Amino acid sequence: MMSLPATAMTLLDKGGTFWFPPSASTVSSDVDMVFELIFWICTAFFIVIMAMTIGFAVKYRHRPGHKSEPSPGHSAPLEITWSLLPTTLLAVIFIFATEVYFKQITVPPGKVYEIEVTASQWNWKFTYPNGLSIDKELHIPRDQTVRLVMRSLDTDVIHSLFIPAFRVKQDVMPGRYATVWFQATKSTWLKVDGATPKEQEDQMKENLDRAFNLYCTEYCGTDHSAMTAKVHVHDSDFNVWLDAAYRESKGIGVDPVELGRKIYLSNCNTCHSIDGSRNKAPTFKGLWDSKREFTNAPSVEHANEDYIKESMEAPQKRIVKGYENENPMTPQSYNDAQIKGIIEFIKSLK
């Protein structure tokens, strides 16, 4: 169990309220208002019901000398009241809620930035207009209408995209397009411009902390709960970031070791260590050129480029001894520059 102050901190949750996650889109406050309206109406009803229940239970409790007294077996005025009053309030809720719903489903006029989303077991792939594809990270500009055009392959299953901070959710059926739009009102992204790798790492960590969560909310099999992503909202620097990310993905003008380190920090570091310590998967330190022993293949004397590439693309093919009971790694699609980056990064970890 967590310590008490930490618990209190968690319950208060930075950025959100007791009930809600952070509110960060143009519709989220409307949705919360619908919630508040229903909440107070329901609270009033709940208090009345409980006060009557507890009040009667106490007042008319059985005790020596107490007997039940006759009272009308039904009462038309009362029964009409507690039929019509809820009906009226429900009508109010319905009208108010439906109005907000129409706002939610109507894409506002003006420029729309479209991002292609491919949902698959168990990955979110986001493809930008310039051709850049990133797994499990959605970057969007602030104060601009973003429309996600989503699909799941015919051979895949149903997924559902949920961003609590934006109050949006949409199922993605295999074999048909699904769309959802939102306009973020709060930015999360801080420039990564640290002078040292350590500073950069801290900045990336902070960006991850600040990012909004994106979940798959339609059960999609074994690693359903790992089908998550982070949503980074950029200020005016979105296009600068997009350009740099594109060039980086192609390996243009970047040090491969640095590119590898970045990929490592966002994709690999939950399972692979770089200091030789034991984790869910083999450490990267000293991996290069070392002898590898496998449970399901003959051993290799020198780990080389081909071995690393295969481990990234088909991790199941050869399983390192001692790691056969760990969850298999989910293969992701990497381009040549990224694979080269990881290879050079591992080389640098003597």
Add this chain to the structure above:
Amino acid sequence: MAGEVSLNGSMHGTHDHVGGNYLNATKGLKSWLLTLDHKRIGIMYLVSVCIALALGGTFALLLRTKLLHGGYTPEAAAFIGSSKDYNQWMTLHGAVMVFLFMIPAIPAAFGNFVLPMMLGAKDVAFPKLNLFSYYLYFTGTVMFLVVLVMGGLDTGWTMYAPYSIVHSKTAVPYATLAVFILGFSSILTGLNFIATIHKLRPKGMTPFRMPLFLWAIYATSVIQVLATPVIGILTFMLFIEKIMGIGFFNPALGGDPLLFQHLFWFYSHPAVYIMVLPAMGVINEVIPTFSRKPIFGYKMMAFSSLAIAFIGFVVWGHHLFVSGQSPFANVAFSAITLTVAVPSAIKVFNWVSTMYKGDIHFTTPMMYALFFIYLFAIGGLTGIFLTALPGNIHTHDTYFVIAHFHFVMVGAVIFGFLAGLNYWWPKITGKLYNNKAGVLGSVLIFLGFNLTFLPQFVMGLKGMPRRYANYAQEFEIYHQLSTAGAYLLGVGFLTVLLYLLASLAKGKKAPSNPWGAASLDWQSTSPPHMHNFEKTPLMGDPYDYSLVSHDEKTGGYVRKPGEGSSAHH
């Protein structure tokens, strides 16, 4: 039918004639397994659904334990291990609870035992069909046990296509076959009860002079007969798609996954009312009896049961608000769903008003009934958040939904079931139980239930998705509270088990009518004679408590002689 009782000669038997009650009239395993007595069949259901409850509860404790730690960190991953375990337990908990416990629990166990007796009848209309229904249920249950052995099930209890058809490597065909068979059991039981209520009512018991439990069972039976065939068709389609590769639902074969969801919820939403209405029926008996007051607004109670049953058929689309269904359909389903709140509100206000100027006895069944009002109020009111479209979009498939349906549906069934079990226990077994232990059990279960599910509302609103083996660190505290609640709930159930076993072993002999209830079932001996009534019971208003008076000799209540006519059929 009561006339037939005298043909058996039992009517002239001496009072408390040993050897004449249904438990010891005949002996041996065969006399139970091949019995046509609705009471014994009711007991076989009761034992079966209790085993199912224990099994489903075990899966719940397993999965709640798995959720003690989360956070996408190596430590959490090491604690969780393979998420396959969680996916299995989550699925099996849901499937066992829904299909093997909640749907049959009250109608099949208490419906069977009590329904003919409330009518003053000797048995249900079709006793052999009744036994056949039980064996269909038994076969379906065995099929589910086969599922456990043959690789389990990891599809979620909803078994959505195409995951269940194409991707799951678990025992999906066995599970669909089990649901198919269980469906027939449910249909035949419903049919039997409808016929019994229509044909075996004694002269003078007009529909509006029936105990409201019978109205609830009647409304339930109508849904069982009309809605269950749809899940039969669905599971059959799923089965042959899985076996023969015919593309109903798989888009790769030209099918449509959305069709599965429509058919599934066309049954499964009405099924919610198959579970809830009988529980409400139990509460309709318990509150008046222990308030010594007639139920308030009898006709509104009867009509609201029917209204809930019928509206329940046209709201299934509210499960598909984020599926891509047309916005027009969403708005229509949202509006229709909101109307369910009206008959539900009427019921709540009528239960509470029944207590007005009453003489309230805090017996174990009454405790469950009082808790029921609280749970149903929270469960019902939180349904409004889900029905409003913006609220639904945000909370759909989160723990908010889990908490909502556990309050409104599971809470109703569990508390209704335990209210009924404690209410009719003296009648069924002929033994009294320790009321203090009973009240303690009810309080533990109530506290455990709240601790389990209240935190789930909060984490759901904050965005915690359902069916997640691992989760973001921020939700850990809510999960830990919830898990602690689940353990407490387990302790509560053990308490109930212990005092009921103690009652069986050394409980005091129960009088015919320990509670002073006025419906006909309490005019039989405890336990009842094998043909239910030794003397033709005296008819009367089922909620007129002036018809019974306390009897110092037995500690129970007796029917005042000479008031009301005999319940001849």
